Amino acid sequence: MAAYSGPHNPSRGGFGGGGWHRLGNALKTTVLLAGLTALVLLIGEQLGGAQGLMYAGLFAVVMNFGSYWFSDRIALAIHGAQPLPYEQAPWLHQMIERLAARAGMPKPKVYLLPTRTPNAFATGRNPSHAAVAVTAGLMDILDQRELEGVLAHELGHVRNRDTLIGTVAATLAGVISYAAQMLFWFGGSMLSRSDDDDGGIADVLAKLGLLLVAPIAATLLQLAVSRSREYGADLAGAELSGDPDALADALLKLERGVEAMPYDRAPATSHLFIVNPLHHGGVMSLFSTHPPIPERVRRLREMGARAGGYKARGPGGWEYAY
Template sequence: MPQGGVRGSGWGHRLSNALKTTVLLAGLTALMLFVGERLGGPRGLVFAGFFVVVMNFGSYWFSDRIALAMHGAQPLEYAEAPWLHQMVERLAARAGMPKPKLYLLPTRTPNAFATGRDPEHAAVAVTAGIVDILDQRELEGVLAHELAHVKNRDTLIGTVAATLAGVISYAAQMLFWFGGSLLSRDDDEDGLGHALGNLGVLLVAPIAATLLQLAVSRSREYGADATGAELCGDPDALANALLKLERGAELMPYDRAPATSHLFIVNPLSGGAIMGLFSTHPPIPERVRRLREMGAHGGSRAWRSAWA
């Protein structure tokens, strides 16, 4: 294997991802500051600025612990599933990165996610139900997808975006329940105008935060699918796994910590067509189509021959 690692995960992709990360964080931060100013004028702006700094710092250094703790994930010891650890070791070696820690989520809903600020501080979590419906070939495709997120530096921005978006939504809820009284403004004498402005923030802020997340989250999934398919050398296996996981999520939705739903390989939440418009994941049929096309063009055969 060439020392450069998996194709498509070079500096060009990382630079593009870094640019998207900067834009997303800037947008979410600006939105948080706007909400703070609307809630309490200059005092609210200072409070929001302090909160953003704390959230960014905490998300950067403790993103993996936060995400894992929210789902009650437990370390998966080597003796419990040696074959799974060996699979991750092989994929990590192919990707040219350290082997991430493995965790188990105590739920029968089949799914998986990766977290951590960089490849040296990464973790991959799988649910107890995923091994019940996927064969080893399909599971390797899923793990390759998650390692691709780590390699492409997607995991950090995913956690930071979830944290800031959650804070913005919470601030809007505070505005609804308290009417801005906690950080009341001294310079706003127009009670009706202030109330209407607060109502506008209440309605727009959570939607805007979600749309900012969507701008990056959906493209990240396509990128991880492509990189993961190259990494495992089997685009069709990953496509098959996505179809099974989507069906599993429909039958057994998993709604613990909804703010982190975009971290999973498939959306763990159930929803209809309208909710699909606000899904942090691209449509499964489109992801499968791209993977099938990748396999049809000999991507998997070329990768296997390189590893023969």
């Protein structure tokens, strides 16, 4: 890899391919989130006409506002994450501080999740209000080089504003699924009234079709957001750490760790983690919030091959091509 020349400068490119790449991702995200919001509004209109549309719009605004300001606290509290004091793991804090300096961003807060499942995630609305959480199991199975690759991946998410986008997408998708469930449970009388209106049975069928399709469409839109961001964070992490193969090695270990010890606490937040904590095989893998590990590893290996590989410096660490 080319020699590292100090903290990342956004005007130089990097972290996912430069300014045009980031602009393309921003436009894609805008379209996807607009699609989710449109589904929320459509369900609201179908449930309650103009009044339902208004309530749906207000609800979407409130949920997005809450996601923006409190997403980090909510995610950390859900998983029982606790602040990791500097004196308990100074080497980990120093590693994150060093990576953050290379990225040209403030050092995020560091949290520990009390689970043996190896994983990590980042949260927060922007680089100035961010946190990185690691599980106890993560530090048990990764060496220093692999751990740095994982942390670089998470800082890549923060740098690219993926943490906020993922939370908002999950919130909107959750609203859509919840609204559909509410109508199935309590909307029988509403559908019956619709049968008496001008639309008749056709209107009822249209509403039922919407209820069936909307949650699936919301899930697919959410997956599109999550999967594209994982590839971008892999690239950003490889550039930031200077060692694509280290991140590839870590992903393979984490995949095996999750297979052995799945983590099913708060499935709705599974997209936040570097690997899907809910191990699903077969057909269910099509609905995973993460792209396939083999494809992620393949891309990272190709980056490592183009960079010419990396040499071990010895037991004490690694010599990166900076």
